[in-house]
Amino acid sequence: MPAAIILAAGLGTRMRSALPKALHPVAGRPMLNHLIAACEPVFDRIVVVVGPGMPALEAAARPHATVVQAERLGTGHAAAQAAPLLADYPGDVAVLYADNPLIPTATLRRLLARRQEAGLALLAMRPADPARYGRVVTDAEGDVLRVVEWADAGEAERAIGLCNAGVVCAPAADLFRWLAAVRAENAKGEYYLPDVVGLAVAEGRRVVAEEAAEADLAGANSRAELAGLEGLMQARLRGAVMEGGATLVAPETVFLSWDTALGQDVTVGPHVVFGPGVTVEDGVEIRPFSHLESCLVRRGAIIGPYARLRPGTEVGEGAHVGNFVELKAALLGPGAKANHLSYLGDATVGAGSNIGAGTITCNYDGVNKHRTEIGAGAFIGSDSALVAPVRIGDRALVAAGSVITEDVPDDAMGIARGRQAVKPGRGFKGKGK
Template sequence: MTSRSCLSIVLAAGLGTRMKSNLPKVMHEIGGLPLVGHVVKALKQAGSDRISVVTGPDMPELEKLVQNLAPEAHCHVQHERLGTAHAALAARSALASPSDDVLILFGDTPLVTADTIGKVRRALSDGADLAVLGFETQQPFGYGRLLTDNGQLVAIREEKDASDEERRITFCNSGIMGFSGQHALSLLDAIGNANAKSEFYLTDAVEIANSRGLKVVAVSGSEVETQGINTRAQLAACEEDFQVRMRNFALENGCTLLAPHTVYFSHDTVLESDVVVEQNVVFATGVRVASGARIRAFSHLEGASVGRNSAVGPYARLRPGAILGADTRVGNFVEVKNTTFEDGAKANHLSYIGDASVGSKSNIGAGTITCNYDGYLKHRTEIGAGSFVGSNSTLVAPVSLGSGTFVAAGSVITDDVDQDSMAFGRARQIVKEGKAKQLRERLKAAKETKS
């Protein structure tokens, strides 16, 4: 099958009015990736070498998104919304160039997997001229039923047109279809609109193909994978199914999740084996965690990399560009952004480290802040290996601390510090004997006067 060429057409022109959003429906996200992005990702994994996305008019933001997701993809505009077959024919220019397989999918079915798409392609490679993906459900109401006879799919019967016996069928249409390339355009062109809505429906291709003596089959898929999204409630339900999938994947691949239902993943989260994730952790996009690391409770990670045997949290925040080496520690209420921690470096509590590099085995004391922004530009702080930054220190960037430096607690550092030097940047302490007693007496008298 991998040697067969494949054109995939993704129907994504729907406005999603029931979402009550100005955003095109397929641009809403599951696991940090737009719905259409999940479909495109699965198609690429399934070996589709050509991808066409059908958008609606005045959807430049969707076209830009598609180009970012898959630069090789092409967008086609459906200027009038006259049904699913009409939408597929918006990609006529792509259909005119032959491919062995032609797949038609919907941009609002984000959980379909490459394996399931592969089943449809295998049916085509085994000789089917048209393959329809179906699913079994205990609640078939509202779905088109797949009617088969001796292995041949003879019709898709919509709920309103089905007989009582046909309504008892639980094998339903997902909407995903595969066509042999030599028949795809001809079958789509033959679909008419002689129906109550005067629209062109993809499902009619089944009976047209049968009338031509072509081989039409149904392929079985998962109800979870083929669920479509039309409302916010369905979006939320699909998100939960996606999270279940990601949690199970992590567990099956050697990770420990202490409370799986409280851990949230993005589509691209990578956890190596022997990672431990505690309760209420959120992995936003772009996170990779190496083997042996522990992500403690209530931490939030985005665009970050965590090295082997490192610990993050509890209550830590890793923002984009945070790169932690092996055996590092980022503790409670520490925020790290666009910063590299070399192996063995530590910031155990109550610090903000942004736009910086922290050398190996350095220790950042509680309350330390890198002042990286001057109101106009960001500046970097360089902390050399083996350095010690005392608690409640303020490092005003741009500034560099050489390796082995020692910054006294409470210091404000504005100038570079040489290797193995100690820096004090605070006022000298003054003690005035008896002054506290005098102050209390004065304040007490002032209060009594006012009362």
């Protein structure tokens, strides 16, 4: 029954943001919540260490417990703040970092398995550019002797390619005993979590390193590094949807959310963006430059190009949403079509109806939102304004250019526009020639 401590108290000063670093999103989800999701299948208990005055971070961590690191004195000090909740825990405790959101659940399982071979296990990697990572020093058998922070490392230690990812795992009683013994005797005057490695070795405990891919252990301390995480996550998400049977015509131009669900035989054109909460059923075509968020697209529909589906929208089976059409909190029934330059907000459109170019539902009166109901088989002529609340009946016709303020019954035609006047002899008479 292992537990996890997630360190999330960092301000992320290099982000230059009022938002706590752990709440910066990757693929539409805060970094902290990505890591929590990876931990939940593995750990029976999760404690998140936050800084003072971070209510949004505490809310994001729920329902998991949080503790406050009142003074930011280093990673070892931060982990020790969980002692009141976990010092007597009967199992292993792993310490992780909220700004490492890409760690897969499988990697955490491997870490826990390796811990059974030794008194302490840590995650390590061999990055292409070791840069300023802490180095993992091992003996001839590959067991870990110590971890040296780059600032404190000598030339020979900086030449080591095996780098510390910061994640450690040990029995709770041992981990908190070692944390209490950590001293701030380093260049920064901070309490370093990796110092528990040396303390474990000094007690004669075996320490092992579980190696993982650099991409799985990537972190973010700046906006540029956050963009790097986004790129890595997008590559994962694109690979997953294509493996599941969707076609991405130009994968590098499609941006997915962490929860985007694409069915089989879905085709996504270039430059399509998915916000959170999108489900697309089988056989849908999403044409280029469309934007979808918090919506459901039923089987066989066609979306775009240049369409926008906003939250609360459902596009029915076989329906068409064309270029420069925006739907918000709208239900477009099976086989219905809105192909050109229209806005349908807070609306229900019945099966098989046709919405002409330039149609808008006037859903907001400046104070409240109102709904427009369009029946099955209706035809809305081009450049019509439907002033909600209003109902257009089944098989009804709205004449082009109408401003409809009253209900139109089933099988009726509604027309509301100024009468045309023709003035003979008042046309253009070749002016300027």
